[in-house]
Amino acid sequence: xxxxxxxxxxxxxxxxxxxxxxxxxxxxxxxxxxxxxxxxxxxxxxxxxxxxxxxxxxxxxxxxxxxxxxxxxxxxxxxxxxxxxxxxxxxxxxxxxxxxxxxxxxxxxxxxxxxxxxxxxxxxxxxxxxxxxxxxxxxxxxxxxxxxxxxxxxxxxxxxxxxxxxxxxxxxxxxxxxxxxxxxxxxxxxxxxxxxxxxxxxxxxxxxxxxxxxxxxxxxxxxxxxxxxxxxxxxxxxxxxxxxxxxxxxxxxxxxxxxxxxxxxxxxxxxxxxxxxxxxxxxxxxxxxxxxxxxxxxxxxxxxxxxxxxxxxxxxxxxxxxxxxxxxxxxxxxxxxxxxxxxxxxxxxxxxxxxxxxxxxxxxxxxxxxxxxxxxxxxxxxxxxxxxxxxxxxxxxxxxxxxxxxxxxxxxxxxxxxxxxxxxxxxxxxxxxxxxxxxxxxxxxxxxxxxxxxxxxxxxxxxxxxxxxxxxxxxxxxxxxxxxxxxxxxxxxxxxxxxxxxxxxxxxxxxxxxxxxxxxxxxxxxxxxxxxxxxxxxxxxxxxxxxxxxxxxxxxxxxxxxxxxxxxxxxxxxxxxxxxxxxxxxxxxxxxxxxxxxxxxxxxxxxxxxxxxxxxxxxxxxxxxxxxxxxxxxxxxx
RNA sequence: GCCCCCGUAGCCUAGCUGGUUAGGGCGUCAGCCUUGUAAGCUGAAGACCCCGGGUUCGAAUCCCGGCGGGGGCUCCA
Numbered sequence: 001x002x003x004x005x006x007x008x009x010x011x012x013x014x015x016x017x018x019x020x021x022x023x024x025x026x027x028x029x030x031x032x033x034x035x036x037x038x039x040x041x042x043x044x045x046x047x048x049x050x051x052x053x054x055x056x057x058x059x060x061x062x063x064x065x066x067x068x069x070x071x072x073x074x075x076x077x078x079x080x081x082x083x084x085x086x087x088x089x090x091x092x093x094x095x096x097x098x099x100x101x102x103x104x105x106x107x108x109x110x111x112x113x114x115x116x117x118x119x120x121x122x123x124x125x126x127x128x129x130x131x132x133x134x135x136x137x138x139x140x141x142x143x144x145x146x147x148x149x150x151x152x153x154x155x156x157x158x159x160x161x162x163x164x165x166x167x168x169x170x171x172x173x174x175x176x177x178x179x180x181x182x183x184x185x186x187x188x189x190x191x192x193x194x195x196x197x198x199x200x201x202x203x204x205x206x207x208x209x210x211x212x213x214x215x216x217x218x219x220x221x222x223x224x225x226x227x228x229x230x231x232x233x234x235x236x237x238x239x240x241x242x243x244x245x246x247x248x249x250x251x252x253x254x255x256x257x258x259x260x261x262x263x264x265x266x267x268x269x270x271x272x273x274x275x276x277x278x279x280x281x282x283x284x285x286x287x288x289x290x291x292x293x294x295x296x297x298x299x300x301x302x303x304x305x306x307x308x309x310x311x312x313x314x315x316x317x318x319x320x321x322x323x324x325x326x327x328x329x330x331x332x333x334x335x336x337x338x339x340x341x342x343x344x345x346x347x348x349x350x351x352x353x354x355x356x357x358x359x360x361x362x363x364x365x366x367x368x369x370x371x372x373x374x375x376x377x378x379x380x381x382x383x384x385x386x387x388x389x390x391x392x393x394x395x396x397x398x399x400x401x402x403x404x405x406x407x408x409x410x411x412x413x414x415x416x417x418x419x420x421x422x423x424x425x426x427x428x429x430x431x432x433x434x435x436x437x438x439x440x441x442x443x444x445x446x447x448x449x450x451x452x453x454x455x456x457x458x459x460x461x462x463x464x465x466x467x468x469x470x471x472x473x474x475x476x477x478x479x480x481x482x483x484x485x486x487x488x489x490x491x492x493x494x495x496x497x498x499x500x501x502x503x504x505x506x507x508x509x510x511x512x513x514x515x516x517x518x519x520x521x522x523x524x525x526x527x528x529x530x531x532x533x534x535x536x537x538x539x540x541x542x543x544x545x546x547x548x549x550x551x552x553x554x555x556x557x558x559x560x561x562x563x564x565x566x567x568x569x570x571x572x573x574x575x576x577x578x579x580x581x582x583x584x585x586x587x588x589x590x591x592x593x594x595x596x597x598x599x600x601x602x603x604x605x606x607x608x609x610x611x612x613x614x615x616x617x618x619x620x621x622x623x624x625x626x627x628x629x630x631x632x633x634x635x636x637x638x
Numbered sequence: 639g640c641c642c643c644c645g646u647a648g649c650c651u652a653g654c655u656g657g658u659u660a661g662g663g664c665g666u667c668a669g670c671c672u673u674g675u676a677a678g679c680u681g682a683a684g685a686c687c688c689c690g691g692g693u694u695c696g697a698a699u700c701c702c703g704g705c706g707g708g709g710g711c712u713c714c715a
Contacts, residue, residue, distance in 0.1 A: 215708060216708085219707090219708090230706080230707075342639055342640095342713070344639070344641095344712080345714080347708085351714085460715095531673060531674060533672070534672070559671085561673055562673055562674060562675065563673085564677060566676055568676085569675095570675095571676080577675080579675055582674090635665070636648090638648065638649040638650085
């Protein structure tokens with residue numbers, strides 16, 4: 001059966017059957033207002049039978065529309081006989097009998113006007129019938145004719161979306177490169193020879209054409225290292241996190257949160273779902289045609305948040321704010337934010353439908369304050385990427401700045417100051433007029449092994465939402481004012497940070513270095529390998545000394561050869577591996593296989609501990625969340 | 639969402655011009671080995687060949703639909 005239109009809303013539903021013949025016989029009245037009829041067997045041949053359910057809100061206009069459609073169809077089939085058969089069982093939202101009969105009679109009238117030989121079975125009767133349907137593919141069809149109201153609502157929604165899209169399409173961008181000295185040159189005139197990654201970013205952003213047939217390296221790594229994996233039992237882009245991945249993710253979350261609080265933000269927590277029809281939110285959503293996850297609850301339609309904006313703005317709306325409180329910094333680690341990205345654009349940890357986004361807003365009194373604040377946040381972002389994730393400017397990530405022409409002309413010095421801070425050329429996208437709610441936005445873009453760019457840290461100056469959400473502060477003259485709002489994700493999505501670190505590690509491997517995660521994020525920081533089970537007690541002693549210092553340590557107590565255990569520790573990217581046997585028990589020094597240095601270093605236990613503490617002192621710590629003994633660990637992947 | 643490619647034990651994969659019990663490696667389990675810095679030996683278990691339909695005497699293999707993955711387009715608040 002071919003279904004032409006499906007709608008959950010009110011509509012006239014018609015089952016249309018091209019039949020060899022139909023016979024029916026009225027059996028008994030079902031309602032008092034049933035039509036008069038002859039109680040005998042009626043038979044028709046070579047005709048189109050229309051089983052019709054008239055739903056609430058249907059009217060004579062719809063009847064005409066339906067007959068027009070059906071009539072066109074009948075010409076194709078070369079049939080000119082029709083039977084209209086009132087049939088309640090296609091709907092659970094039926095119109096009242098009087099209204100339904102009116103519509104049915106209208107159908108009959110329009111069909112007659114079209115010159116169709118039309119019959120109608122009596123309304124309000126329980127009838128028995130049998131019929132023979134022709135065998136061709138178009139013989140059976142369901143038609144759903146929507147009421148004008150339903151159609152209008154739909155069209156209105158579609159129009160809104162298409163207008164937003166059109167406006168965005170029309171939006172013309174001009175691309176430049178700004179050098180650290182403030183010189184801005186059109187992108188085609190820039191010499192990229194010393195800035196290969198910038199060239200990749202520019203190409204990715206402007207041309208956006210690439211042809212690779214390859215699974216992104218980080219996808220294999222995230223599974224091999226038992227960090228995260230696809231969860232086919234969920235919606236695509238919603239991941240499962242294995243213990244090691246959950247540990248890494250949790251540490252990153254703690255770190256970004258700690259750094260953002262240190263910068264001066266107040267951590268809050270807001271709901272993950274919001275009323276679709278909340279007046280303020282509706283207006284905001286209208287600007288963003290992309291799709292949300294929608295949740296139904298009782299009579300409400302809710303959408304899952306795609307950032308912390310809603311919750312924080314609604315909170316700010318109800319907050320008493322003085323100019324003295326500004327800049328007011330609010331932070332939330334959204335676990336999760338949801339974006340129902342189109343299925344074709346989901347890629348491993350790079351782009352998900354459910355992700356953890358640190359989101360920090362700053363309410364600012366005026367542009368001067370906003371610019372000053374943005375500089376501070378820029379520093380915060382650099383610190384997180386460089387010190388936290390171990391990424392390097394120019395090597396791993398590039399700066400892109402986007403702004404309106406008007407903003408640039410009035411704030412050249414500020415833009416130049418950002419580029420100067422970066423110390424590398426930055427990609428510029430300049431718009432003639434403002435389309436988005438912001439006048440300036442910058443991002444750090446990570447460039448991966450397939451030459452794709454992904455935004456990590458980002459910040460923007462929002463000039464619209466203060467007013468839209470009715471967020472006000474009281475200025476020196478006791479007047480209510482709308483603040484400017486900075487939107488910043490200091491690190492970008494946490495999942496994407498892991499993607500970036502894995503892609504970087506892969507690149508290092510290609511360059512002949514040992515791939516690894518930063519020490520503070522390595523699930524196992526030190527592995528102790530007893531050469532045989534005779535030395536297990538000594539290994540345990542070493543491990544417990546290390547563990548006491550808040551260092552994640554485990555013991556490979558499996559009955560395997562030492563070579564094999566070393567090999568497996570290496571494939572797990574463990575930063576320090578210690579083999580203990582007879583010599584170690586006697587000498588009290590340890591041969592530490594240092595992954596980063598690529599050599600075995602003779603060290604005292606205290607020296608090793610000190611080195612690790614020195615490298616991780618400003619980072620959060622969590623104990624190992626896996627059994628300390630490898631013999632006790634299940635295998636999650638592979 | 640559209641177009642293209644892919645889907646075989648937990649993992650990697652052979653077979654895929656249709657034809658006996660779907661072959662191998664890693665891992666798992668059992669046993670042996672008690673080890674000096676990247677893979678010790680032997681054996682066993684483990685496969686609705688992604689799911690559903692079709693073609694056929696016969697389908698992992700061919701066709702259609704779905705689900706999942708990848709790439710491209712598009713998009714990215």
